Amino acid sequence: MSGPLIPPDAVSAEDYRRHAQTRLSPEVWAWLEGAGADGLTRRWNREAFDAQALAPRILAEMEGAQTWLDFFGRSLPHPFLVAPMAHQRLAHPEGEAAMALGATAAGAAMVVSCQASRSFAGIARAAPGADLWLQLYLQPDRLASLDLAQRAAEAGFRGVLLTADAPVNGLRNEEARAGFRLPPEAASANLAGPLHAPSRAGPGESPVFKGMLDAAPTWRDLEALRSRIGLPLLVKGILHPADARRALDCGADGLVVSNHGGRVLDTAPASLAALPYVAAEVKGAVPILLDGGVRRGTDALKALALGATAVMVGRPMLHALTVGGASGVAHLLTILRAELETAMTLTGRRSLAEIDAGVLWPPKA
Template sequence: MSQDFAIPPDVVALSDYARLAQKRLPAMVSAWLDGGAGDGVTHAANLTGWDRIRLAGGVLADMRGASTGLSLYGLALDHPVLLAPVAYHHLAHPEGEIETALGAAATGAVMTLSTLASTRIEDFGSVAQGPWWFQLYAQARREDTESLIRRAEGAGARALVLTVDAPVKLRNTEERIGFRLPDGIGAVNTIGMAPPRVTAMPGRSAAFLGLLETQPRWEDLAWIRAATRLPILLKGVTRPADAIRAIAAGIDGIIVSNHGGRALDGLPASAEILPRIAEATAGRVPLICDGGIRRGTDILKALALGAAAVMVGRPQIHALATGGASGVAHMVTILRAELEVAMALTGCNSLAAISRDVLWQD
C-alpha cells in the first residue's frame, strides 16, 4: 500500500475515494472491505436503495440562519454524519483508528470504536480529541463483556453501540481470496478472552457447532442495560418487532442496519427498512441509519424517512487509505456540504424541517 496520503485534487465525491482506495489497498484487504455476504445482493441493494427515492425540490424558502446542527445523547453536533464501527483500521493506515479519530474530530463527527479495533481502547481514548462511542460485541463470558464495558467507560466513551446482527458470517469474497489478517494486526482488545465454545454434535453444521451457544440473547440485553449508565444503541435492527422489544428493554436508540450487507444476504436495503422501523417506534428513541450512504442527498432522504442521523462505514476506510486523517475529514466535509445543498434546494433550513414533504410522491 502506498504511504503517500496526500488527497488528489480530483477527489470531490465519496466515489472518488472508493476508486482510489481500490488501487491503493492490497487485493485481500479490498475483498474484506468492499465485499458482502453471499452474492452481495443486500450490499448492492443498499447502494441503489437511496437512488430509487426521488426528491421534491422546494423554492423561495427562508434559508437565513440555516443549520445542520442537532443534539444527540447530550452532544451538540454540527451535523448528522457519524462514523460507524469498522474493524482493523490498521489495514488502511499505519496509525489505524487513531488517525481516523483525528479526521473525525476535525469535522465534529462522532467516531465509533469497534470491539475489533486494531488499537487498544485505552490508547484510543487517551488521544481522541472529539466525542466517541464504543461498539460492543458481547463475548462468550459475561465477565469479558463487562471488562470491555468498563474499559470503554474508563477511556471516555460517551455511548455503547451493541451490535447483534452478525454472530456468524458467510462471505464468499473473502473465502475466494483466502482473506487473513497480516502479522501484527488483530483484535487487540479481545486478547485473552474466551472464544465461543465449539461442540460437535450430530445434525449440527459449521454454523451450529456451538458458535451460537454463547451469542447474546434478550436476557443478555437486559443484563448489559443494568451494567452501565451509558446510553445504549442497539445496532443491526431490521425487524420492527425487534425495535419495539428493544425499547421496552430500556435501549436508548436503534441503529437501523443490515451490517452493510455483510451479514445476512437477502435483507432489504436500509432505505426500505428505515421507514418501517420509524413507523413502529413512533419517535420514542432516536433512530440512526447506515448502509449505502454515499451522498448528502442520501442523508436528506434518511432524515426524511425518520432517522435522526446516519453512519458511514466503508467510506471512512476508503478515505483513510487515500488521505489519512485529512482524507477522513474531507470525506465528512463532502457529505456535510452535499447535505447543505440538498437542504437548500428542498427548502429546509434545519434538520427539524426535513420531512416526507421533501420526497417525491407518485
C-alpha cells in the same frame, strides 16, 4: 493532521473509493468491500437510495440555515457519524487513531469497533475531545464484554452500541476467494478472547448449531447489559419493527437500523427500506440511526426524511483513511456535510428538524 496528500480529483466518496482500490492489496480490498454470500443486500442498500427521488422546492427562505444536531446531550455540527469498522490498520498505519483525529476535526462522532486495532485509551489520546462510542459484541464470556465496556468508559467513551445482528459471521465468499488472512499488526488490540464460540461439530453435525450458538446473545442479555452499564445503550442491527419494540422494552436508549453493511444475512432488506417501518413503531421515543449505503449528502437527507435522527458512514470512511489518513477522513466528512447543506437548500429545509417526507418525490397531496 499528517498523512498523504489528498488527490485533487477526490471530490466525492466515490472518488475516494476509486483511489483506495489502487492502494490496497486484492486480499484487503475483498475484506473491506466484501459482503455476505452474493452481495445482494449490499447492492440493495445503494439501490434503495438511488430509487428514491427528491422533490425540489424553489424560492425558500434559508436565512439562518444550519445542520446542528443534539445527540445524547452533546451538540454535533452535522448528522454524520463514523460507523464501527474493525481492524483499521489494514487501511492505514495509524488505524483508528487517525480515523478519530479526522472525525474530530470535522465534528463527527465516531463509533469504535471492539475489534479495533488500536487500544481504546490510545484512540482517545490521539484525538482529544473526540466524541467516541463503543461498538460491542456480546462475547461467549459475558464478563469480558462488560470489561470492554468499562475500559471504554474509563477512556472517555460516551456510550455503547450493542451489535445484535451477527451472533455468527456471515458467509464472506469474496474474502474466502481472495484468501484474506488478518495480519498480526491489524489484530484486535482490546480483546482477550474470541467474539464467537468455536464450533464443536462432529461428523454429520451442523457446524453452526453445534457449539457456535450455545453462547449466542438473547434478549435476556440485553436486559442484563442495560442494568450494568451506566452509559447510553443503543442496539445496532434492527430491521424488524417487532425487534425495535422489544429493544425499547428492554431499556434501549436508541436504535440503529442496519443490516451490517450486507455482510451477514444476504437478501435481508436494504436499511433504508426497513427504516420507515422501524420509525413508525418507535414514534420518536428514542433516536434512530441509519447505517448502510450512505455515500452522499442527499442520502442523509432521504434517511432523515424517513425517520432517522442521524446516519452512520462506514466503508467510505475507510476509503478516505486509506487515501488521505486523518486529513482524508476530515475532508470526506466535510464533503458530505456540504452535500447535505446543498440538498437542504434545494428542497427548502433550514434545519434538520424541518426535514420530513415533504422532501421526497412523489409529493404528498
